[in-house]
Amino acid sequence: MSRNDDPQQTYREFTEAVNMKPGELSTWLETEESKQVGWHKGGKSGGGESVGHESGRRIIDLLRRKRADLSDADYSHMRKVIGYVHRHLAQRPSGDVRDTKWRWSLMNWGHDPLKG
Template structure:
């Protein structure tokens, strides 16, 4: 992926960073809670949902360091969050605890607005 200009990658990057509205620190802290997973993990760096761990890894990367696997996870996160949030993507919504926790495992807290204006407009255009 390194070194090449790719408008599709730029769009995915912006969308991903719009729907992932938790910082890497917040996501990491969340993944360490009991509410983030059904099973307790004894090794803290492997605690939490596997998808959440992948999102956390991606948040720590530069755009040029993304792998094809990362891009797949990013597409899945954007798709899942937009499908789960539906038309209310812009509006903070509490929902049920299991629903909120599922989204938080992907780095999206539905009680917060989306993270970036540029990404938000792209998400709206593509998914509405």
Template sequence: MADIDTLELDALWAEFHRVVNMTSQELSAWLTEYDADKSAQPLPEHAGSPTGLHVLDILHKRRADLTNDDISVMYEVVDAVGDQRDDDLRDGDPSLRHRLMSIGHDPLKPPA
């Protein structure tokens, strides 16, 4: 279990799962598709950025199995989605959507 207060972990877990609005299957498919544009296509289990792959790993975990590295990535993703989504999405920048999707957030997906 990670070194974090239970209440703080509960809040982070809820916020992470709110901003990561893509399923693990959607994220995995996106990471593979997004990497396919590069000259040498990686193996499907290695497609995507390290952060995107870590998000995918977190989506498969139970809260009790989180590590300190997982917690750091969860904070990073929550902050990145909050910062970028508010400031830049109004411009309709497709590269921003792609960056957000690479960490599990599709800004065009309606809220659940």
């Protein structure tokens, strides 16, 4: 078992990467800003829900579940979230990021870079 497959490690890294509460994330996902960023499975203008938006809904579900009820697929999604947040943070643009698609995209994945 690699370090990445350790459920406790994954859970800890997930809860560090996701700094938005389920209610906050749920409210955010209803906004126009949330819906206009991200990659869509059918291509950029393929319509439908973006991958990040879909992930945000799943993150809310994961945060609201008991740890004992999490499946291997749940831990796999947590690792995907951790990877996305870490990669995206490394690409931070310069200047004020408050109203940027970069921030909005991260928020779809449960991470608000403006939170301490």
